[in-house]
Amino acid sequence: MMDTKILIVDDDPTICDVLKIYFENEGYEVKVANDGAEGVNFFKMYEPDLVLLDIMLPKKDGWQVCREIREVSSKPVIMITAKGEVFDKVLGLELGADDFVVKPFDMKELSARVKAVLRRSQSHSSHDDNEVIKFDNIEISLQKYELKLCGKSVDIPPKEIELLYFLASNYNRVFTRDQLLDKVWGFDYLGDSRTVDVHVKRLREKLEGVSDKWLLKTVWGVGYKFELLS
Secondary structure, eight states: OTTOEEEEEOSOHHHHHHHHHHHHHTTOEEEEESSHHHHHHHHHHHOOSEEEEESSOSSSOHHHHHHHHHHHOOOOEEEEESOOOHHHHHHHHHTTOSEEEESSOOHHHHHHHHHHHHHHHHHHHTOOOOOEEEETTEEEETTTTEEEETTEEEOOOHHHHHHHHHHHHTTTOOEEHHHHIIIIIOTTOOSOTHHHHHHHHHHHHHHTTSOSSEEEEEETTTEEEEEEOO
16 A cells, blocks of 8 residues: 555545545545646646546546546546436446446445555556457457557557456356456456446447457356357
8 A cells, every 4th residue: 555646536625635634544645636627637747546536527527537547547547426327337437437436435435445446456557468369350468458450459448458358368258247347347346247238338339340250249147258250
């Protein structure tokens, strides 16, 4: 936890103070930004290990901040909002957020989510995997977080490429949603299985029409697999 940096982006001074004090007491180094534009600038200057990001922000909302962070970094983002609608969660996940917490939240639960996301992120960054998975018209590099389709690089959020890499490296094997949460998000991930469905849906949109020699397949009543076709 030492030297682990958290950036809080929220326009509520009370929430910022509570979060800052709590996480500093847990040993984190904490910075606070009070609007979206400042949040983006602080992220680039401060290079935090994790961002706690509110959605309803002045100047730039949390959606835009998340987009801009994902353009330059795969560092984990936990979105915090007063809204609890499924649409907000789905949109946040599609933009590359790693988790989603609804206000009012319990500080111990939030801390557990932060630790879980950080553990997962740090395990990936320390994992030296030079293998590039290649099938017809697709190349997946987890080390570079790069997806190439028909020889061209494709923009893709970190969790999507991690999920695709895992399924493709275990081709023709079926995984349940809970197994994928364990393997890709980490065994202590506190989200729900809809997270997997959202990411598979977005992957299918990117992979549509790329090849007739493989597909990302739903095995009804079980889960998903990357299937090689004969």
